[in-house]
Amino acid sequence: MRVRPVKMAASVRQWARRVIRLSHTNITGASGGLSVRFDRCSAGSYCRCFGDAAEGKQTHFGFETVPEAEKAKRVYKVFENVAQKYDVMNDAMSLGIHRLWKDKLLHVMCPQPGARLLDVAGGTGDIAFRFLEYIRFQQERQRRRETRAVETPSWQELSTNYSTEDEDGPRESKAVVCDINKEMLKVGKQKADSMGLVSGLSWVVGDAEELPFDDEQFDIYTIAFGIRNVTRIDQALQEARRVLKPGGRFMCLEFSKVTNPVLASLYDAYSFQMIPILGEVIAGDWKSYQYLVESIRKFPDQERFKEMIEDAGFYCVQYHNLTGGVVALHSGFKL
Amino acid sequence: MTVAQKHFFSCSTVVIRLLRNLVMFRNVLDRLVTETVRIHRYVKHVPLKPRTTPASVFVRSFTGAKDEAQPPFDTSLLDFLVCPLSKKPLRYESNTNELINEELGIAYPIIDGIPNMIPQEARIIKKASDTLNRPTQE
Numbered sequence: 001m002r003v004r005p006v007k008m009a010a011s012v013r014q015w016a017r018r019v020i021r022l023s024h025t026n027i028t029g030a031s032g033g034l035s036v037r038f039d040r041c042s043a044g045s046y047c048r049c050f051g052d053a054a055e056g057k058q059t060h061f062g063f064e065t066v067p068e069a070e071k072a073k074r075v076y077k078v079f080e081n082v083a084q085k086y087d088v089m090n091d092a093m094s095l096g097i098h099r100l101w102k103d104k105l106l107h108v109m110c111p112q113p114g115a116r117l118l119d120v121a122g123g124t125g126d127i128a129f130r131f132l133e134y135i136r137f138q139q140e141r142q143r144r145r146e147t148r149a150v151e152t153p154s155w156q157e158l159s160t161n162y163s164t165e166d167e168d169g170p171r172e173s174k175a176v177v178c179d180i181n182k183e184m185l186k187v188g189k190q191k192a193d194s195m196g197l198v199s200g201l202s203w204v205v206g207d208a209e210e211l212p213f214d215d216e217q218f219d220i221y222t223i224a225f226g227i228r229n230v231t232r233i234d235q236a237l238q239e240a241r242r243v244l245k246p247g248g249r250f251m252c253l254e255f256s257k258v259t260n261p262v263l264a265s266l267y268d269a270y271s272f273q274m275i276p277i278l279g280e281v282i283a284g285d286w287k288s289y290q291y292l293v294e295s296i297r298k299f300p301d302q303e304r305f306k307e308m309i310e311d312a313g314f315y316c317v318q319y320h321n322l323t324g325g326v327v328a329l330h331s332g333f334k335l
Numbered sequence: 336m337t338v339a340q341k342h343f344f345s346c347s348t349v350v351i352r353l354l355r356n357l358v359m360f361r362n363v364l365d366r367l368v369t370e371t372v373r374i375h376r377y378v379k380h381v382p383l384k385p386r387t388t389p390a391s392v393f394v395r396s397f398t399g400a401k402d403e404a405q406p407p408f409d410t411s412l413l414d415f416l417v418c419p420l421s422k423k424p425l426r427y428e429s430n431t432n433e434l435i436n437e438e439l440g441i442a443y444p445i446i447d448g449i450p451n452m453i454p455q456e457a458r459i460i461k462k463a464s465d466t467l468n469r470p471t472q473e
Contacts, residue, residue: 099345100338176412185449195352202412205451210419212452217415 059231062294068231075229076181078288079123083183085283086124087191092278093289101327102224105253106130108320108329109220113139115173118218118243120208120236121226122177123184125192125201131220132200135173172199176218178206179226209235216245224253228299237312244334250314256321256328257301263324271296302328408432408445418443419452435460 057068066074082089090098105127111117113135119127147155179185185203192201206212208223208230221240230236240250258264271293279289300308302319305328309317314332321328410427417424418436425434425443433442434450441457443450 096342096345100341103341103345180453182446182449182451186447189447189449194356196355202409203449204412204416205449205453205456206419207453210454212416212419212450214415214417214422214424 060295060298062291062298064294071231072180074291075231078291079181079229080183081285082279082283082288083123083181083187086184086187087126089279089283089289092282093275097323101253101322101329102126102130104320104322105222105224105251105329106134108331109222109249109251111135111173111220113142113173115219116217117173117175117220117222118211118213119175119177120211120221120223120240121179121229122222122224123179123181123188123226125177125188125203127222127224128175128177128188128201129192129195129197131175132173132197174200174202176202176204176213178204178208178211178213180205180207209239211239211243213243215242216248218243218248219245220249220251222251222253225255227252227254228295233308234312237309237314241313241334246334248334250309250330250332250334252305252309252330254299254305254328254330255296256299256305256325258325259321260324263326267326302330305330408448408450412450416450416452420454433458 058065059068059071060066061071061074079086094101109131111131111134115135117128117131119125119131122128177185177188179188182205185205189203192198204212208226209232221244223236223240227233227236237250244250258267275293276286276290279292280286283289299305302321302325306317306319309330309332313334315335317330317332319328319330408427413425413427413434416434418439418441420441421436421439423436423438425436427433428435428442431442432445434445434452435442440460441454442460443452443457445451
């Protein structure tokens with residue numbers, strides 16, 4: 001752990017952070033590789049400014065700077081600790097609004113029956129469940145429309161008629177939940193079993209930077225509130241592009257920069273005062289939630305992240321700000 | 336939809352899910368409950384044929400209890416699951432419940448029906464000696 005920054009006076013540290021944040025926002029339009037490297041090295045150069053020699057590649061873990069190899073381990077431990085209480089904490093911290101964010105993701109996604117979804121860092125499976133329910137709702141609505149259009153005496157005959165057909169069309173929709181953390185997947189699987197969502201849902205333990213899937217397999221790739229925990233974001237984006245079919249869509253839901261300054265200061269106060277306390281009270285883990293709020297601050301803002309997605313080779317990259325920029329929904333296509 | 340409506344739907348969905356756990360014949364009543372929540376207009380309830388699922392998994396959800404030590408692995412995953420290192424297809428070994436990459440000589444464990452595709456957690460299969468070594472997993 002880097003001790004030099006901690007030893008500095010708080011005011012100097014804050015000034016330094018502000019400088020780094022400003023330099024983040026100022027560097028736009030840089031060439032692809034350079035901008036990505038700048039982001040990764042900024043944490044390292046922050047240390048180098050204050051006299052420390054950077055050994056190997058450095059990255060950020062919250063406001064700390066750690067070697068890249070260590071970040072993955074520490075993130076794993078964070079989520080292993082919070083897995084059981086993850087959903088409860090999400091509701092408590094976001095006051096239930098995270099459900100609306102995820103619903104918005106689904107509405108923008110508008111999946112068609114037969115689509116294949118890969119939900120990376122899917123953990124407890126929220127996106128995958130919504131995906132399957134959305135598709136089933138679409139299919140049932142379609143079936144009901146067909147039913148009403150045809151004149152038949154009784155619904156019993158209808159059900160026997162339609163049940164012999166291939167209900168789901170040429171291919172059944174499939175959702176694969178991939179997460180690096182076994183505990184999160186276990187919780188997700190239990191939730192699915194209790195909800196009765198078994199068919200069309202698969203669970204795989206895998207690394208977002210090295211996905212265990214063949215090329216061009218999925219129609220939609222989503223990563224909700226997970227990409228900031230990935231050590232090498234550019235690699236995760238490359239892998240996303242690899243596993244998507246041509247025409248496939250990349251969608252990312254992530255905490256981002258709040259644009260309104262009043263809201264920003266309220267949000268900061270809430271993040272740093274309330275959330276770690278909630279974490280301590282509900283999940284019994286202050287540090288994990290401290291990491292969470294810090295990692296949000298270290299993640300690039302909407303425009304920077306949009307550039308990173310474009311650099312990975314996605315087209316028509318757009319973002320929607322949700323809740324005033326607290327969360328941003330980025331979307332890109334592989335063409 | 337307004338924000339309040341969205342909240343109401345998500346809350347009611349949670350309540351509905353709790354109710355589901357109390358009934359025996361989940362497949363039919365599942366459909367009934369989902370329809371009452373989502374579609375207000377439609378009155379008739381069409382009991383649809385249960386979805387085709389892998390037979391063993393279907394049985395497990397009916398009984399609600401795990402009869403076997405581990406749930407069986409869904410082999411349809413093998414259609415697109417590959418080794419993360421070489422991106423080559425894998426072979427499912429039912430004896431040891433692992434996914435084998437012959438080329439690199441590594442085996443990925445399957446725990447609770449969930450394949451663990453992290454390279455560091457894979458077991459190296461020695462080519463000459465037996466493959467039933469104690470796996471190097473936590």
